[in-house]
Amino acid sequence: MLDVTVIEDADAAAASLDPVRARLLAELAAGPASAAMLAGKVGLPRQKVNYHLKTLERHGLVELAGERRKGNVTERLMRATAASYVISPVALAAVQPDPDRFRDQLSARWLLALGARLVRDVGSLITGATKARKRLATYALDGEVRFASAADRAAFVQELTAGVSALVRKYDAPDAEEGRDHRIVVALHPTVKDQPTPPTPLVEK
Structure with a gap:
């Protein structure tokens, strides 16, 4: 099982967003289970659970882990x-964010558009690398900092911009025929405190 994977197909995205199927995905992320086992956990008839499982399987969100005999029935x-x-x-190709439409380093919405492009591009790279059975070379840095004042935050941004720009100028080789382009995304935003996730109500469909 992968730690995280990307959903690029619109129909698969719609399937995953269904409250019942999202709950089933969460249960199956904890370990393999049959429709009968899941029925008791989510409070739905086995036939209804089996219908949702087949939909998730069709979109590649769940897969067969094995089979077992239970009486005269073979459970998947x-x-x-x-x-x-x-x-x-x-998955929303026609309305996906495009950070190239405008550029405002102080805009939270532009930051959101950059984040969306990051998800899109890295997701596509993961898909391609998986098909080619190759490892994808990436790097990420994550951390938190508490600024004493808005002035300190502004000074930090200025130094960060100067430092990253200097590194880009130092290592950028636009004429290198064997080189490969890489994208750099640096973001700074207030920390969001974790909130408890409310239980998802299940509605039988």
């Missing part, structure tokens, strides 16, 4: 293909 044990999922903006 299903598992989630990943512990968590991210929906790529590719």
